[in-house]
Amino acid sequence: MNFLFASDSFKGSLTSEKISELLTKSALKTFPDCTTHSVLTADGGEGTLDAVLAGTGGKKITISAQDPLGREICACYGKTGENSAIIEMAQASGLPLLKDNERNPLKTSTFGTGELIRAALDSGAKDITIAIGGSATNDGGMGAMSALGVKFFDKDGNLLKGAGEDLEKVADIDITNLHSSAKDAKFTVMCDVNNPLTGENGATYIFGAQKGADCDMQKRLENGMKNYASVIKEKLGISCENLSGGGAAGGLGAALLVFLDAEMKSGIETLLDLINFDELAKKADVIITGEGRMDGQSVCGKVASGVGLRAKKAGKPAFAIVGGMGDGAEKIFDCGICSVMPTVNSPMTLDNAIKNAELLYESAAERLFRIIKASINLK
DSSP: OEEEEOOOOBTTTBOHHHHHHHHHHHHHHHOTTOEEEEOOOOSSSTTHHHHHHHHHTOEEEEEEEEOTTSOEEEEEEEEEETTEEEEETHHHHBGGGSOGGGOOTTTOOOHHHHHHHHHHHHTTOOEEEEEOOSBOOOSTTHHHHHHTTOEEEOTTSOBOOOOGGGGGGOOEEEOTTSOTTGGGSEEEEEOOOOOOSSSTTSHHHHHTGGGTOOHHHHHHHHHHHHHHHHHHHHHHOOOOTTOTTTTGGGGHHHHHHHHHOOEEEOHHHHHHHHTTHHHHHHHOSEEEEEEEEESGGGGTTOHHHHHHHHHHHHTOOEEEEEEEEOTTGGGGGGGTEEEEEESOOSSOOHHHHHHTHHHHHHHHHHHHHHHHHHHHHHO
């Protein structure tokens, strides 16, 4: 029996690496002669860099970059080949880099993400993948583009640094100093949301609150984003307010599309392509995936749905182990997942589930492998 493990992390409790370890341990208890192969997975947020590098044998490069509030930190990008690179924006512009009381999208910037892109370009990369999940920012990507040489000015000709509060001040844009290698590079954006830049479903009103924006701040940011989009249209001739995915990462999606001519792709689909998942699936007898909580949104570009669809394409059965199930979780069965095994085995608080996550997961894995063995014996 050949098992392939490809689970997302359980946020706050189990890493993808730990899950692979527990699955391997449990599989060998029920199938002593089995072989196992594990791949790290992520959908474009935290962990994407490590997942891609683990799957490709790439190299992690550390640079000095600015965090969302402009403080110098060490951040990493990955070289996956001589001319290719992977960037995880959460490394420099992610929400976990801030304390709860530091969350303020008027003050945060994607400048550090731009520094990572610049470093990748300077290294000779011409095929750059950018994962834009987990941002702490709502600056329309001004910070990142500033790090790449784009200049944003206010009405008096003053240079803006590119934080969220600068959106309302933008009056002119100069792209003549955009990094010289950017025009010859191919940029792919790992993105699993289709929100536009502005409006009730846009960057500010959908994602602003989790980044620290109260109602008054959201109104200011939204008005600023509309001004920013208006100036882009006037100066560059590009209408970006309604671009699908433009509102991702606080508008960084729109900036990557407008200034770098990037292509948007599903995060999990891009990752599975990068690690050659289809070839691994062909060699597997059973595939096991999972995520912390499965609900109706799990079919919208999450790890389990992406892995399930690839398993279905390969004609291989796939199962999911999850921390819990919510409304609409059964939709995952249309994505090639045969069944779902929750780890929670009795009424308990979320804190207890997280505290005992390892033991609960191992128990669920053993139950699943016993079911798989029984199903084989029924044939």
